[in-house]
Amino acid sequence: MNSLELLNVYEKVAHITAEMLVAAQSNDWELLAQLEGDCSTHVSTLREFEGPSELPADLKAKKVSIIKRILADDRAIRDITEPWMQNLANLMKSSSTTRKLSQSYGANQMG
Template sequence: MMDSQEVISLYETVATITDQMLMAARNGDWEELIALEARCTRHVATLKANEAPVPLTGAVRERKVQIIQKILSDDREIRSITEPWMDQLSKLMSSVGTERKLNHAYGAAPR
């Protein structure tokens, strides 16, 4: 189990990564975003596996709350950037699939 300082340090690392994820999303760097998301997932898994269920003291608890609020804020903004892009990609893929079905059904040569 991790002590409170190790827990806070790991939460800070996650916050740093989510900040980097936000920058990658803003820049449209989807490969970097995916790589950072994988790193973030590993750190969160470490937290889940090792964070002791011990109540934190006032200052440490406040710091943890601030960090979590930052992480959640970054996550909301990342989603506001990626969800429209994902919707557009989904529509494009659906359109291509429909076009292939029509071409196949009516014997049109593929492009």
């Protein structure tokens, strides 16, 4: 894969992460998960084909700009999803504790 093709893959990743951010802002977790899978596929392609190469200054600047956009969107997505995931974990922990208490003490309540 040549440098221009790799830049095209970076652009696709940037486009998908922008869509992921919109999905996260809309609380569309299903779409976010789907887009995350699409993004992962492209990132795997980058990992497979990216290697040390000298890019002309303009392409290098473009690549850096794309990566900065991806990282900014990723940070914004994490800012939205991490508190949501923590709340979900707390709910699950609470539900599990309630269920354990019910199993432990609920049987003793029967008179």
